[in-house]
Amino acid sequence: MFKNMIVYRIAPQWQVELTQVEDALAKAPFTECGATQEKSLGWVPPRGDAHGPLAESVGGQWILRFMVESKVLPGSVLARKVKEKAERIEQETGRKPGKKESKELKDEAKLDLLPMAFTKQGSMWIWIDTASRLLVLDTSSQGRADEVVTLLVESLPGLSVSLINTQTSPQAAMSHWLKEQEPPVGFTVDRECELKSASEEKSVVRYARHALDIEEVQAHIDAGKLPTKL
Known part of the structure; x- marks a missing residue:
């Protein structure tokens, strides 16, 4: 379900029930853009069922889904x-x-x-781990994450979150996994990867449905390219 992750720590004072989250999200449901509306955003049922709940609990984990629609006007x-x-x-x-x-x-x-403009839609999964007090967004874009967090804070009274900063950057960790072919428990190195250079050229190398335990990948990492997707 999740292809990307931006993780936030939820402040300890936020204590709510799932029904309260459902009621709060119901005040900001997603609706399609009006005729002269450039952008519309809101919450949709995670399972995609019409009139389904906007907040679902799966094994004690809360799942939400954010939807945005915008008009394409060249x-x-x-x-x-x-x-x-x-x-x-x-x-x-x-x-x-x-x-x-x-x-x-x-x-x-x-x-x-x-x-007369065409519209485009995009959605984002949101996972709330109430036990570990984590908010996880399925995006790699900090801008989109900020948009969703703002809407969440507006929708859920008392919610306060802070971005988690790790001791090791994701790029450094993924570089190590690729070079050593030893991902941590629960992770695997599969057959897709994106390596991006930090130089001015911003060159990018992408592998799809391709073995990654090859010398070519090692050479790209040694040359300074960092994994941005794995």
Whole structure:
């Protein structure tokens, strides 16, 4: 289920029941974007069942699911629409729109185009381990994690979390696992990996459905590339 993890420690004073979480999330359910709405976010049933619970307990572990939908409006399309409006004003009045009016034209053009724009959706799994007091988000993006944590804190009164910093960075740990082929108990080195250079070139090497216990992988690590996915 989880392909990525950003982990937070939940403050000890937050003590709630699953029913309280359900009631809180029900106040911010996900709904699709309206005609002129650029972005919509909220909570959906983890199992995908219509009208199902928004918070589920699986073996004592709480599972939530966050959903976001946004309109796809290419910048070139918006710019063309603004240009058309500006040219129309110039033809009708003999003057070019000023800076303030151009901004208003852009907002107007966006409202014209949004109802016709395609939408894209993305979801994120959230795992709350109440015994260990951990909040785990299925993402590698700190920006997306911040968005979800903000919504959680707004939805769940009293919730306070802090990002967990490990003594060994994930990249260093994964480098060791790859080089030694000795992952910790409960983990395996499979057949997919992404290695990224820290240099200015930001070169990336990806392996998919490929053995990773080869000299080529070792050479990339020795050259300074770090695993970002494993």
